[in-house]
Amino acid sequence: MNKAERIRFLDALRALLGASHVLSEAHDLAPYATDWRKRYHGKPMAVAMPGDTAQVAEVVQLCATHRVxxxxxxxxxxxxxxxxxxASGTELLLSLRRMNRIRDLSTADGVLVAEAGCVLAAVQQAADGAGMLFPLSLAAEGSATVGGVLSTNAGGTAVLRYGNARSLCLGLEVVTPQGQIWNGLSALRKDNTGYDLRDLFIGAEGTLGLITAASLQLFARPAARRTAMALVAHAQDAVDLLQQARGALGAGLTGFELMSAHSLQLVQRHFPRLRLPLELxxxxxxxxxxxDNEGEAHAQARLEAVLGLAMEQGRVVDAAVAQTLAQAQAMWALREHIPLAQAQEGLNIKHDIAVPISRMAAFVESTAELVTQALPGARLVxxxxxxxxxxxxxxxxxxxGDAADFLARHQDACNRIVHDAAAACGGSFSAEHGVGQLKLDDLLxxxxxxxxxxxRAIKAALDPQGLMNPGKVLRP
Known part of the structure; x- marks a missing residue:
């Protein structure tokens, strides 16, 4: 696209959305041009901010015409x-943040319809206001949006009970690469009428079309919640405790997180106001x-019984059960601040792996040995x-050490060690973060x-021009 064509394209874009909703100056583009980890620094041609699905469709049609x-x-x-x-300056960044409305909420159907730019915390609050629960919860829920969590099939802390984003979505509204609107919003739990188009777009990271709204499944709000922290000596003890808790608590077990002592020590170092309820x-x-569906006392008794038995068996070294909501929130804050503490500590090599639970302890122990042998002094978080x-x-x-130098010299080798180990256990190199640009080679x-x-066949069939989020998930 030459300069004259670019000017005509941007003029047409401003005519569609209004000049205030098309950003093209460098200082306006800056907040959108760099990813959260500050690893990738792009150069958008412009940022377009449509206000509704019809405008998204018109923008996509315009881009298809101009091959943008x-x-x-x-x-x-x-x-x-x-x-x-x-960094070419030829790609349009399409921000969906203006599309942030809750369109509908039905307690009878247990369904909430939210637009793609709706922040996850707003969905949770809307459900709570109606006396119901939307259980998808993650550290970035105050800024992550519905479209984003669906496009990466995000997981979060309650997957054990409620499933990941795919499991919580009943239907989608999508703008296709041709600028057509597919209204697949549904309140149905059963709809066996051919190919499941919804599942094509969930987890596709915007490479097949643009999610503009979603029908999300709501649940009855539990009568009580109880949170506890427990210390264990070995990863296998944690796996055994998980099985024991599942057997005793059934579907009531909604979260089960594992944290190394070193990860919590980082939180203590960088966020000293967050106090640990137990000595590490x-x-x-x-x-x-x-x-729990019965009440606070019932929940307390059930959780204490599980942990008490595990301590008698030597599976748990020590444990603390939160007595108040504030104490429970403080425990979760420790977990949620681990990524922030890592960022404060310096650059690090991140892995988002999935491994069968039965092989988790073996993976943790063997991979720790492989990594520390290859990278003496490396700290595992x-x-x-x-x-x-x-x-x-x-x-x-x-x-x-020099974190930037460590990352530059050792990241590829470290990734290979960890991802090979996960694959050898029947696991995956990406559990909930997606592929994006970072893991293109890993996918292949x-x-x-x-x-x-x-x-590739699906991509070519739905997006023959290759205009939808190019260079993500699949190499061109």
Whole structure:
């Protein structure tokens, strides 16, 4: 696109959306041009901010006519560079933040319809205001948007009980790469009428079309919640405690997080106001959450019974049960501040792996040995959702070392060690963060050629011009 064509395109874009909703000056583009981890620095041609689905469709049609690539962005909280343009200045960044309305909420159907730019915390609040629960919860819920969490099929802390974003979505509204609007919003739990188009777009990271709204499943709000922290000596003890808690608590067990002592020590160092309820006398800590339909006393008794038995059996070293909502929130704050503490500590090598729970302890022990042998002095910051087999197996530079140099010299080798180990256990190199730009090579390495060929066929069929979030998930 030459300069004259670019001017005509931007003029047409301003005519569609209004000049105030098309950003093209460098200082206006800056907040949208860099990803959350500050790893990728793009250069958008412009930022377009449509206010409704019809405007999204018109923008896509305009881009298709001028062959302008589109990179969708919600809250820009992704961790793999999936919502950042390249540096060519030829891609349009399409921000969905203005599309932030709750369109409908039906307690009878247990469904809430939210637009793609609606922040996750706003969905939770709307459900709570209606006496119901939307259970998807993650550290970035104050800025992550519905479209973003669906496009990456985000997980969060309650997957054990409620499933990931895909499980919580009943239907979608999508603008296709041709600028057509597919109204697949549904309140139905059963609809066996051909291909499941919804599932094509969930987890596709905007490479097949633009999610503009979603029908989200709501649940009855539990009568009580109880949260506890427990210290364990070995990763296998945590796995055994998970099975024991599942057997005793059933579907009431809504959260089960594993955190290394080192990860919590980082939180203490950088956020000293967050106090640990237990002295870190063991290398591992577990965070449990129970949702109960009877009441506070019943929930307390059930959780204490599980932990008491586990302590008698020597599976748990020590434990603390939150007595108030404030204490429970403080426990969760420790878990949620681990990524922030890592960022304060310096650059680090992040991994978002999934491994069968039955092989988790073996993975943790063997991979720790492999990484520390290859990278002497490296600090392992291991935490995540043990209940669904998803760990953030992160590697921090040696204490006092040059973090940027460590990252530049060792990231590829470290990734290979961790991802090979996960694959050997029947696991995945990406559990909930997606592929984006960061893991393009990993997808080709670990996905079967048959799977990659089918993905390419779907991409070519739906987006023959290759304009939807190019360079993400699949290499061109």
């Amino acid at each position: 690539p589109i990179v969708p962005q919600g809250g820009n909280t992704g961790l793999v560079g999936g919502a950042t343009t390249d 006398s063991s290398p591992w800590c577990v965070l449990l959450e129970l949702s 291991v935490f995540g959702h043990l209940g669904d087999g998803n760990l953030h197996y992160n590697v921090q530079a040696p204490l006092g 390495r670990y996905k079967s050629p048959v799977a990659v060929a089918m993905m």
